[in-house]
Amino acid sequence: MSYESLLEVTDLINEYVACIDDDDLERWPDFFTEQCIYRVIPRENADAGLPVAVMYCDSRGMLQDRIVALRNANIYAPHFYRHLVSNTRIVGESGDEIKAQTNYAVFQTLLDGETKVYNVGKYEDTIVRVDGKLRFKEKLCIFDTYRIQTLMVTPI
Amino acid sequence: MNAHSDLVTSLEWPANLNEIPKAVFDDPDLYKMELEKIFYGPEWQVVAHRGEVPEKGDFKRFYIGEMPVLVIHGEDGQVRVFHNACSHRGALVETKNRGSQLEFECPYHRWLFSSTGEMIGCPNSNQFSPGFKKENFGLREIRTDEYCGLVFATLSDDTPDLKEWMGERMLDPLARILGGDGRLRLLGYQKVNYACNWKAYVDNDGYHAPLLHPAFKLLNWQGGRGSQTPTENGHIVFEADLTMPDRVDLLDDPSLIDFKGTDTSNGSLVISTFPITVLTKHLDMLNVRFAFPRDNDHTEVHYAYFRHEDDDEEMARHRLRQASNLLGPSGMISLEDAAIFTRIHHGNISPGNAIFQKGVSDPRQLNFTPAQNDETGNLPRWEYYRKLMGFRRAQS
Ligand code: FES
Ligand SMILES: [Fe+2]
Numbered sequence: 001m002s003y004e005s006l007l008e009v010t011d012l013i014n015e016y017v018a019c020i021d022d023d024d025l026e027r028w029p030d031f032f033t034e035q036c037i038y039r040v041i042p043r044e045n046a047d048a049g050l051p052v053a054v055m056y057c058d059s060r061g062m063l064q065d066r067i068v069a070l071r072n073a074n075i076y077a078p079h080f081y082r083h084l085v086s087n088t089r090i091v092g093e094s095g096d097e098i099k100a101q102t103n104y105a106v107f108q109t110l111l112d113g114e115t116k117v118y119n120v121g122k123y124e125d126t127i128v129r130v131d132g133k134l135r136f137k138e139k140l141c142i143f144d145t146y147r148i149q150t151l152m153v154t155p156i
Numbered sequence: 157m158n159a160h161s162d163l164v165t166s167l168e169w170p171a172n173l174n175e176i177p178k179a180v181f182d183d184p185d186l187y188k189m190e191l192e193k194i195f196y197g198p199e200w201q202v203v204a205h206r207g208e209v210p211e212k213g214d215f216k217r218f219y220i221g222e223m224p225v226l227v228i229h230g231e232d233g234q235v236r237v238f239h240n241a242c243s244h245r246g247a248l249v250e251t252k253n254r255g256s257q258l259e260f261e262c263p264y265h266r267w268l269f270s271s272t273g274e275m276i277g278c279p280n281s282n283q284f285s286p287g288f289k290k291e292n293f294g295l296r297e298i299r300t301d302e303y304c305g306l307v308f309a310t311l312s313d314d315t316p317d318l319k320e321w322m323g324e325r326m327l328d329p330l331a332r333i334l335g336g337d338g339r340l341r342l343l344g345y346q347k348v349n350y351a352c353n354w355k356a357y358v359d360n361d362g363y364h365a366p367l368l369h370p371a372f373k374l375l376n377w378q379g380g381r382g383s384q385t386p387t388e389n390g391h392i393v394f395e396a397d398l399t400m401p402d403r404v405d406l407l408d409d410p411s412l413i414d415f416k417g418t419d420t421s422n423g424s425l426v427i428s429t430f431p432i433t434v435l436t437k438h439l440d441m442l443n444v445r446f447a448f449p450r451d452n453d454h455t456e457v458h459y460a461y462f463r464h465e466d467d468d469e470e471m472a473r474h475r476l477r478q479a480s481n482l483l484g485p486s487g488m489i490s491l492e493d494a495a496i497f498t499r500i501h502h503g504n505i506s507p508g509n510a511i512f513q514k515g516v517s518d519p520r521q522l523n524f525t526p527a528q529n530d531e532t533g534n535l536p537r538w539e540y541y542r543k544l545m546g547f548r549r550a551q552s
Pocket of ligand 2: 362364368369490493
């Protein structure tokens with residue numbers, strides 16, 4: 001593993017969470033390859049080998065569907081996310097695929113101005129290069145905070 | 157058993173059956189009474205499905221009201237429900253949410269229990285009080301019954317027989333939600349803490365008019381024929397056909413909302429059992445919402461999704477995809493429900509009554525055959541609740 005690829009992966013993850021935190025969600029699917037998997041799964045399920053996720057998209061189209069629903073159909077309390085990411089490690093490299101893991105914490109602030117720790121977990125990413133840029137081929141968010149507060153509409 | 161709320165004596169319940177006093181959502185004393193009279197009283201509480209504990213030794217931790225219980229698939233094949241409290245000094249016997257083991261040990265003084273609840277051993281028992289007998293110190297078992305693998309428990313001896321309590325009308329739809337014969341396998345949980353009183357949860361979960369869910373319209377879903385059947389004792393059964401569109405503009409990937417079931421109807425089934433459990437079959441999702449109140453202002457719901465044992469891999473994958481995207485606290489077609497529970501709970505801290513309108517032709521009569529989209533289906537449950545709690549109804 002090169003220091004350079006770690007820097008590049010870290011950069012990708014920083015850009016990814018900035019896109020969500022800045023509410024630039026229309027750009028969110030662009031971080032993924034056309035054929036991709038995005039799963040947000042409670043750690044309790046993951047540990048028990050139970051496959052149910054709270055979000056499960058297996059194409060970029062489904063990622064777009066999530067955002068279309070969020071913007072046009074879903075009703076929810078407006079909120080901000082703030083992701084803090086750390087401890088990024090490259091755990092495997094083969095061919096043109098990089099496997100990386102990163103801890104994350106999402107703070108959620110509702111319009112009453114109160115900030116709460118909303119969702120804490122880790123990313124398990126499979127990253128490939130498309131047209132010179134790193135993209136997520138698979139992004140698995142395994143969250144420790146497996147009891148969601150009220151609802152989850154914004155991606156992690 | 158002596159919780160008391162002054163509200164029960166001071167509040168005069170409106171004479172109109174479609175008016176619900178908001179004060180009942182915001183009274184911690186009343187909540188304590190509800191625990192005693194409803195959750196620990198003569199009602200069946202839904203605590204588990206066999207699909208969650210399919211093998212001998214499998215167990216699940218859950219709650220009846222605020223009481224911790226332990227559901228164990230015993231080595232004799234029977235599923236029992238116990239108080240999750242050691243028969244010695246009362247420590248929680250088990251703290252894992254689920255697992256599999258044939259013995260349960262309380263770590264405090266190492267009392268050991270079998271999967272059928274008997275006491276196996278306790279160190280130093282030669283120094284225990286005179287007449288101490290192991291046989292008398294098994295885990296305290298709670299009365300249970302099962303229907304299509306769905307495990308009910310009740311803390312009262314006065315609770316009627318399970319089928320009588322459910323009523324004839326519920327049996328067939330409930331079986332269909334449970335895969336026809338109850339041979340289900342757990343796909344997983346979505347767990348959520350709703351910041352609302354349990355009555356606000358159950359009054360607004362289950363079926364309601366689709367106005368809240370713009371996605372239904374965007375998906376061109378037309379509500380077809382349907383019915384809702386409330387019962388005198390607080391249950392509601394909904395059945396509705398769904399007319400599937402030939403074109404879905406909203407979704408880039410419309411396979412998500414395919415209906416693959418072999419059932420003759422692609423309809424939705426929703427059952428709400430008194431006091432707090434909702435079960436649904438929507439598209440190909442088989443979903444039991446195990447729920448319990450955490451305190452007056454919070455309700456925890458475990459959305460458990462199942463597949464049928466006979467599903468092929470494709471069907472199982474399809475159910476999984478739908479379960480992971482459509483319903484529940486992050487379901488893209490209905491997460492509005494969660495938003496409404498909180499909004500109702502906060503809005504209820506204001507004077508006056510919540511007033512049901514749609515379908516009310518005579519506010520002094522309960523309607524047991526409301527139309528599909530009427531609000532009146534919830535009113536028999538409220539009347540049952542009022543009587544249980546002993547609220548006086550105004551004469552005029
Ligand atoms: S409290 Fe359980 S062994 Fe003493
Ligand atoms: Fe709904």
